[in-house]
Amino acid sequence: MPxxxxxxxxxxxxxxxAYLLLSPALLLLxxxxxxxxxxxxxxxxxxxxxxxDGGTAFVGLENYRxxxxxxxxxxxxxxxxxxxxxxxxxxxxxxxxxxxxxARPFRxxxxxxxxxxxxxxxxxxVSVIGWYWTLSPPxxxxxxxxxxxxxxxxxxxxxxxxxxxxxVTLFNIWRGSSFIGVLLLAGINAVxxxxxxxxxxxxxxxxxxxxxxTVPLLRPFLALGVFLSLTTGFADLAxxxxxxxGRIVFPIIGTHAYWLAIKAGEFGPASALSLMLVPxxxxxxxxxxxxxxxxxxxxx
Amino acid sequence: xxxxxxxxxxxRSNVFAYANLAPYVFFVLFPFYFxxxxxxxxxxxxxxxxxxxxxxxxxxxxxxxxxxxxxxxFVIWMKNxxxxxxxxxxxxxxISILAGYSLARLRFRGAAAFGTAIFITYLIPTTxxxxxxxxxxxxxxxxxxxxxxxxxYPTFLVPFSTWLLMGYFRTIPREVEECALVDGxxxxxxxxxIVLPMAIPGVVCAVLxxxxxxxxxxxYALTFISxxxxxxxxxxxxxxxxxxxIYFWGSLMAGALLASIPIVIVYVLFLDYYVxxxxxxxxxx
Numbered sequence: 124m125p126x127x128x129x130x131x132x133x134x135x136x137x138x139x140x141a142y143l144l145l146s147p148a149l150l151l152l153x154x155x156x157x158x159x160x161x162x163x164x165x166x167x168x169x170x171x172x173x174x175x176d177g178g179t180a181f182v183g184l185e186n187y188r189x190x191x192x193x194x195x196x197x198x199x200x201x202x203x204x205x206x207x208x209x210x211x212x213x214x215x216x217x218x219x220x221x222x223x224x225x226a227r228p229f230r231x232x233x234x235x236x237x238x239x240x241x242x243x244x245x246x247x248x249v250s251v252i253g254w255y256w257t258l259s260p261p262x263x264x265x266x267x268x269x270x271x272x273x274x275x276x277x278x279x280x281x282x283x284x285x286x287x288x289x290x291v292t293l294f295n296i297w298r299g300s301s302f303i304g305v306l307l308l309a310g311i312n313a314v315x316x317x318x319x320x321x322x323x324x325x326x327x328x329x330x331x332x333x334x335x336x337t338v339p340l341l342r343p344f345l346a347l348g349v350f351l352s353l354t355t356g357f358a359d360l361a362x363x364x365x366x367x368x369g370r371i372v373f374p375i376i377g378t379h380a381y382w383l384a385i386k387a388g389e390f391g392p393a394s395a396l397s398l399m400l401v402p403x404x405x406x407x408x409x410x411x412x413x414x415x416x417x418x419x420x421x422x423x
Numbered sequence: 424x425x426x427x428x429x430x431x432x433x434x435r436s437n438v439f440a441y442a443n444l445a446p447y448v449f450f451v452l453f454p455f456y457f458x459x460x461x462x463x464x465x466x467x468x469x470x471x472x473x474x475x476x477x478x479x480x481x482x483x484x485x486x487x488x489x490x491x492x493x494x495x496x497f498v499i500w501m502k503n504x505x506x507x508x509x510x511x512x513x514x515x516x517x518i519s520i521l522a523g524y525s526l527a528r529l530r531f532r533g534a535a536a537f538g539t540a541i542f543i544t545y546l547i548p549t550t551x552x553x554x555x556x557x558x559x560x561x562x563x564x565x566x567x568x569x570x571x572x573x574x575x576y577p578t579f580l581v582p583f584s585t586w587l588l589m590g591y592f593r594t595i596p597r598e599v600e601e602c603a604l605v606d607g608x609x610x611x612x613x614x615x616x617i618v619l620p621m622a623i624p625g626v627v628c629a630v631l632x633x634x635x636x637x638x639x640x641x642x643y644a645l646t647f648i649s650x651x652x653x654x655x656x657x658x659x660x661x662x663x664x665x666x667x668x669i670y671f672w673g674s675l676m677a678g679a680l681l682a683s684i685p686i687v688i689v690y691v692l693f694l695d696y697y698v699x700x701x702x703x704x705x706x707x708x
Contacts, residue, residue, distance in 0.1 A: 137529050137531070137610065138531045138532075140525075140529060140610055140611075141525045141529035141531045142525075144525035145521070145522050145525045145526070145537055147518045147521060147522070148518050148519065148581050148585060149540070151518065151577055151581060152544050152582070155556075155559060155574065155578050158558070159547070159552050159554075159555035159556045159559060160547050163548065163552070163555065217447070220443070220447075221444075224440050224443055229437045230437065235448060236694065237687075237690060237691065237694065238451055238452055239444075239447065239448065239451055240690060242454075243635070244635050244686050244687070244690055245686065246639035246656075246657040246679075246682065246683060247639055248639065248641040248657045248658070248661055249657055249661065249675075249678070249679035249683070250454060250455075252661065252679060253454040253455070253458040256457070256458075256672060257457055261670070261672070264469065297451070297454075301451065309587075309624065309625070312624055313590070313591055313594045313624065314594070344590060347586055350545070351545075354545055380551060381550050381551070384554070390551075393550075393551055397548030397551055401546050401548065404545075404546045405546055408545075408546065409539075412535075
């Protein structure tokens with residue numbers, strides 16, 4: 124059957140092309156990241172440390188066992204989960220609201236868009252300095268008394284270091300909601316307006332329209348936003364470091380690992396610690412991937 | 424009557440939008456306002472306990488900006504940042520368009536697995552990654568050079584852009600492409616002549632995000648580069664204006680503001696593409 128073979132040949136060419144198009148991305152990622160990843164996994168099983176004199180020994184799962192038995196680890200894990208959950212929810216709520224408001228044309232929309240985009244577009248390492256200056260000013264400024272009082276009130280109620288941690292949370296929400304909003308706006312722009320118009324006619328209330336139409340249509344973008352928010356929430360190192368001036372009382376897994384490696388010179392336990400996040404992030408990714416793929420399958 | 428009603432509705436919806444956006448815009452802009460005020464204030468006023476922090480009383484001064492240009496390598500840092508961001512963004516977006524199209528459109532065994540493999544790179548814990556990565560940089564002969572950043576940045580830009588573009592390519596109806604294929608176009612032709620023009624907002628989005636991530640990257644730029652002349656803008660400003668416990672607040676704010684101007688320019692340039700949503704119009708019919 125000639126049509127069949129021709130289709131087969133086309134199909135084979137297409138598969139070849141698919142691999143060809145993918146190869147630059149795969150080569151780049153494997154080429155640059157294979158060694159660092161291997162290093163991190165290997166190190167997590169050893170006693171590698173720049174501070175010790177003797178050779179590096181293979182210690183098996185010892186580094187992992189030590190973490191699980193360490194109360195400091197459980198504290199950091201709890202803080203990490205709460206921090207990631209709270210910031211992600213807040214970012215989603217604010218970002219979605221902002222995207223929906225900006226999806227409709229109104230006078231001055233471009234300016235508002237630019238303003239709301241700024242927190243994410245702005246380099247975090249410098250905007251974080253603005254926040255530090257605002258929330259934890261040097262003693263000799265006019266508002267330092269006010270901010271100091273606020274800081275002691277918060278620390279007194281929630282424990283020392285709470286104020287610094289709240290600033291990190293606030294900063295992450297400030298920056299992340301901007302990003303999620305812009306990402307979702309891109310998603311809304313990708314949806315044909317007819318779909319929204321049809322849904323407006325069909326649905327009974329704006330609330331129903333939101334859950335039945337908007338959220339499902341935006342699902343891939345929501346999934347991407349949540350995933351990126353989680354990974355940064357778990358491993359946010361630079362911002363925590365800057366906003367607390369390195370005096371971290373409420374560690375998250377990322378800062379705890381950094382501290383172990385750089386300050387204490389314990390590369391093994393630090394690698395083990397950061398790798399322990401992977402199963403959780405993997406689970407989150409797979410779950411989100413399912414959400415991401417679903418609309419396509421329904422359509423097919 | 425209908426026009427009057429729709430006009431009333433439009434005004435109501437505008438008021439609704441403004442009322443909702445106002446508090447958020449304040450939250451968003453306040454830190455920037457505060458940074459601008461701080462960058463133009465004299466040190467005497469900054470550290471005066473009786474001054475009012477939110478505006479300038481004793482006159483606008485340019486000293487903090489002058490220090491940036493006269494005492495630091497600010498101009499060189501900006502040039503470095505620009506070079507790194509442009510090269511890394513271009514390379515990454517091209518690679519991502521190819522990969523995203525392959526994953527979204529060409530049906531082949533293991534597409535999902537390859538897709539996952541690309542995003543798995545996001546799971547690699549980055550906290551300590553700079554330690555082994557610095558070794559890779561030495562092997563590549565790129566130690567203490569901005570080329571190191573051009574090689575490393577695409578590793579986190581490509582997964583993100585690929586995912587983003589994949590989502591975009593999927594919103595383009597297959598039928599549009601199949602028509603062209605039936606007419607005898609090759610896959611590469613449909614990609615460049617049909618899919619890409621329809622996905623311009625997606626591509627713009629990928630370019631914007633990649634450029635921003637490059638420009639703002641901190642950890643690698645800080646750890647892989649030690650010579651002042653090879654630093655990027657955000658690292659240069661923070662590392663040269665915070666010395667131990669001493670913060671040069673005014674110049675820090677000035678540097679923070681100036682270092683971000685390219686980002687703002689890029690966003691203003693692409694704003695129209697982004698807000699108007701070109702795909703939505705193109706898919707009609």
